Amino acid sequence: xxxxxxxxxxxxxxxxxxxxxxxxxxxxxxxxxxxxxxxxxxxxxxxxxxxxxxxxxxxxxxxxxxxxxxxxxxxxxxxxxxxxxxxxxxxxxxxxxxxxxxxxxxxxxxxxxxxxxxxxxxxxxxxxxxxxxxxxxxxxxxxxxxxxxxxxxxxxxxxxxxxxxxxxxxxxxxxxxxxxxxxxxxxxxxxxxxxxxxxxxxxxxxxxxxxxxxxxxxxxxxxxxxxxxxxxxxxxxxxxxxxxxxxxxxxxxxxxxxxxxxxxxxxxxxxxxxxxxxxxxxxxxxxxxxxxxxxxxxxxxxxxxxxxxxxxxxxxxxxxxxxxxxxxxxxxxxxxxxxxxxxxxxxxxxxxxxxxxxxxxxxxxxxxxxxxxxxxxxxxxxxxxxxxxxxxxxxxxxxxxxxxxxxxxxxxxxxxxxxxxxxxxxxxxxxxxxxxxxxxxxxxxxxxxxxxxxxxxxxxxxxxxxxxxxxxxxxxxxxxxxxxxxxxxxxxxxxxxxxxxxxxxxxxxxxxxxxxxxxxxxxxxxxxxxxxxxxxxxxxxxxxxxxxxxxxxxxxxxxxxxxxxxxxxxxxxxxx
Ligand code: FES
Numbered sequence: 001x002x003x004x005x006x007x008x009x010x011x012x013x014x015x016x017x018x019x020x021x022x023x024x025x026x027x028x029x030x031x032x033x034x035x036x037x038x039x040x041x042x043x044x045x046x047x048x049x050x051x052x053x054x055x056x057x058x059x060x061x062x063x064x065x066x067x068x069x070x071x072x073x074x075x076x077x078x079x080x081x082x083x084x085x086x087x088x089x090x091x092x093x094x095x096x097x098x099x100x101x102x103x104x105x106x107x108x109x110x111x112x113x114x115x116x117x118x119x120x121x122x123x124x125x126x127x128x129x130x131x132x133x134x135x136x137x138x139x140x141x142x143x144x145x146x147x148x149x150x151x152x153x154x155x156x157x158x159x160x161x162x163x164x165x166x167x168x169x170x171x172x173x174x175x176x177x178x179x180x181x182x183x184x185x186x187x188x189x190x191x192x193x194x195x196x197x198x199x200x201x202x203x204x205x206x207x208x209x210x211x212x213x214x215x216x217x218x219x220x221x222x223x224x225x226x227x228x229x230x231x232x233x234x235x236x237x238x239x240x241x242x243x244x245x246x247x248x249x250x251x252x253x254x255x256x257x258x259x260x261x262x263x264x265x266x267x268x269x270x271x272x273x274x275x276x277x278x279x280x281x282x283x284x285x286x287x288x289x290x291x292x293x294x295x296x297x298x299x300x301x302x303x304x305x306x307x308x309x310x311x312x313x314x315x316x317x318x319x320x321x322x323x324x325x326x327x328x329x330x331x332x333x334x335x336x337x338x339x340x341x342x343x344x345x346x347x348x349x350x351x352x353x354x355x356x357x358x359x360x361x362x363x364x365x366x367x368x369x370x371x372x373x374x375x376x377x378x379x380x381x382x383x384x385x386x387x388x389x390x391x392x393x394x395x396x397x398x399x400x401x402x403x404x405x406x407x408x409x410x411x412x413x414x415x416x417x418x419x420x421x422x423x424x425x426x427x428x429x430x431x432x433x434x435x436x437x438x439x440x441x442x443x444x445x446x447x448x449x450x451x452x453x454x455x456x457x458x459x460x461x462x463x464x465x466x467x468x469x470x471x472x473x474x475x476x477x478x479x480x481x482x483x484x485x486x487x488x489x490x491x492x493x494x495x496x497x498x499x500x501x502x503x504x505x506x507x508x509x510x511x512x513x514x515x516x517x518x519x520x521x522x523x524x525x526x527x528x529x530x531x532x533x534x535x536x537x538x539x540x541x542x543x544x545x546x547x548x549x550x551x552x553x554x555x556x557x558x559x560x561x562x563x564x565x566x567x568x569x570x571x572x573x574x575x576x
Contacts, residue, residue: 005249008043012143015575016117017042023575027117041080045248047241048118049074049081050109050138052130054088059127059206060150061197062228066237070122070148073241079120079248081241084112089129091206099476100448102129102136102282103552103561104544106289109137110564115573118143120248122240126150126199126228128479131209132282135218136560139254139289142569144247146347147218148240149210151228152320153198158185163193165200166480167314170454178462198228201320203312204479208275209282214329215269217257217346221355225324247347258290261341265352267299268339271306271378272332274315276479277393277487280380281449285558291566296382296391296556300515303378308397309335309368314482315379315397318366326363334359335370383486385517386526387472387498387508390490390556396512398482400468406484407509407520408433408470410502415440416452424459432461435470435508439499440536442474442492443552443559447539453477453487470510472517474499474555486510486517488555494536495554501529 009018016027031041049070053063067083074081087105089098113121123134126149138145156163172189175181199206210224220240226233263283270279280299287294309332311317323332333340334356342353361367368374379397396404411434413419419438422428430436436455443449455471471485474492491497498519502508507520540546551561 006251011043011045011248012119013046013117014043045079045119045245046117047074047079047081047244047248048113048116048121049083049124050086050112050121050134051083051124052086052088052127052134053124054090056093057088057090057127058092058194059153059197059199060088060124063124063150066124066148066234069234069237070124070241073238074245076238077242077245079241079245082116082118084116086112086134089127089133091128096446097448097450098129099450099559100548102133103564105130105133106136107564109134110140113138113141113143114570120144120244122244123147124150126206126210128205128209128278131206131213132286135213135286136289139258139286140564140566142253142255144244144252145254146220146240146244146247147213148237149213149219149224149226150199150206151226151230151233152201152207153194153228154196155201155319155321156193156195158189158192162319163189164202164313164319164480165193166204166478167202167482168193170481174457174462174467177459196229200480202314202480203273203275203310203320205276205278206479207320208270208273208279208479211273211275211329212266212269212279212283215333215352216262216266217344217352219347221330221346221348222328225320225328227321227324243347246349252347252349254290257345257347258292259344260292262344263287263292263294264298264302265340265344267294267302268306268336269329269333271303271380272308272336273310274308274312274374274379274397277380277395278476278479280393281476281488281555281559284556285560288558288560288565296393299380300382303380303382306336306339306378307370307373308375308379309370309373311366311368311374314480315395316374322363322366326366327359327361330356330359331361332367335361335367381512381515383512383515383517385519387502387517387519388489389498390554392486392489392517394484394486394512395482399484403468403470403484403510404512405510406433406470407507408435410435410437410504410506410508412437412439412502412504416446419455423456426460428458428460430458430461432466432469435472435510437499437502437508438471438473438475439493439502442489442494443554444549445474445492445494447545447549449474449476449555449559451476451478451481453485454481454483455485472499472508484510490554490556492554496530496533496535498526500533501526503529
């Protein structure tokens with residue numbers, strides 16, 4: 001039996017275009033002003049194409065072309081496409097960090113959809129925070145929608161080396177700091193590491209989010225890994241347009257697709273790809289918009305029983321193009337069918353189980369067999385302890401194994417400027433066993449919880465050959481980063497979390513197998529330090545910054561604004 005279809009008079013946009021009244025006359029006449037006839041838009045689903053193109057979002061350079069391909073698909077299916085620009089979140093250029101603006105874009109997406117005559121949406125994003133931002137706003141607005149991922153850029157190249165975004169920057173920067181790489185070589189790396197439009201092509205945050213959103217059901221099957229400049233990417237864009245029109249007629253809203261189980265599928269995928277720790281914060285926030293609660297325990301429980309099967313940098317060897325050629329997300333999930341909720345529905349109109357039927361792996365070295373995983377446990381571990389009562393995270397697959405259990409003395413930096421000023425001081429009292437601590441780098445302290453968590457290794461240790469150390473902060477870390485970096489400590493230091501009270505020389509114990517981060521300081525001493533602790537003066541007297549620090553939640557809660565959390569529906573706008 002085919003799905004029930006809406007009648008044209010039931011379209012949301014009918015309220016703007018349908019009635020025989022003064023306001024609707026204005027809406028119709030102004031649409032005709034753009035050169036359209038009634039036949040172009042009357043009684044047709046209006047598809048809002050939310051485009052995060054910008055000249056300063058280099059990962060989305062191809063979106064000017066892609067939006068035309070989406071429109072082509074919408075027209076083919078009998079819809080009426082309208083392009084609506086929303087704030088892009090450029091990972092490379094936005095300061096203090098794109099994360100500071102994730103919720104602003106989410107809010108803009110929700111209100112852009114609400115105030116316009118939109119029946120359904122194609123969400124065009126890809127660069128890190130654009131993914132959760134678009135989906136958070138769209139989930140709240142709850143109109144039929146699907147996500148068009150920007151796709152990864154081509155592999156980087158330097159001399160005989162294949163370069164991976166981010167990961168190889170950190171690697172060769174360390175070599176340069178150690179005096180082992182010439183200026184000319186560094187310049188050549190700069191020329192060769194980003195060779196096309198598209199997102200970072202390692203399993204960084206952008207690729208991670210695309211893969212988990214495909215598993216969640218909001219990206220067409222196989223599209224998360226499609227390289228940005230592949231001709232199939234353009235065809236996929238048109239397919240998004242066609243499918244969005246069908247989704248409107250069938251009323252396939254996010255609330256009809258999203259369940260706790262679909263989010264558990266996304267978490268399983270996150271662990272199996274050895275994905276970015278950032279996805280934890282974003283998935284908690286996205287689920288929250290759907291009225292679903294995810295906890296750090298959900299992530300750790302799934303991590304403990306999910307093998308890492310994607311051999312991708314930074315945890316593995318290959319890049320996203322290789323992952324796509326090996327079969328992409330469907331092939332990977334096909335190897336994990338017993339761990340997935342196959343009944344979950346997707347924007348394709350199929351269940352996840354139907355999507356995975358016939359999925360094949362075409363590169364056993366890229367998507368490795370269950371019997372020989374990269375790691376028998378997922379790529380992320382959640383830790384608790386007296387330094388992080390509300391939890392923190394680490395990526396065990398991307399660190400030197402000797403640090404999985406480690407105790408060392410703290411070397412504390414009050415904030416990032418302090419770190420920058422002192423980290424390369426030749427007299428810094430630091431050894432390879434030191435635990436480097438950065439305070440005031442969390443959601444409020446930084447602000448925006450920047451990706452500072454892969455704290456730099458002191459130059460004098462780099463020159464001595466050290467390439468990994470235990471580092472602790474309330475910051476996040478780029479998905480392309482690696483190392484024994486403990487992240488997302490909650491509550492953060494800026495609001496008086498225990499991290500604020502750590503002093504030089506305190507012994508800190510990291511025990512990843514035991515899921516523990518312990519601070520060996522007596523309770524009386526902690527009380528004494530707490531009594532003397534004072535919060536910093538408020539940084540923002542007005543504007544978005546003030547709203548941000550007043551409303552932001554902690555990392556374990558998803559860093560959404562409290563006033564944007566799921567609640568009673570916001571009324572539709574009156575049309576007077
Ligand atoms: Fe855009 Fe990495 S900078 S995805």
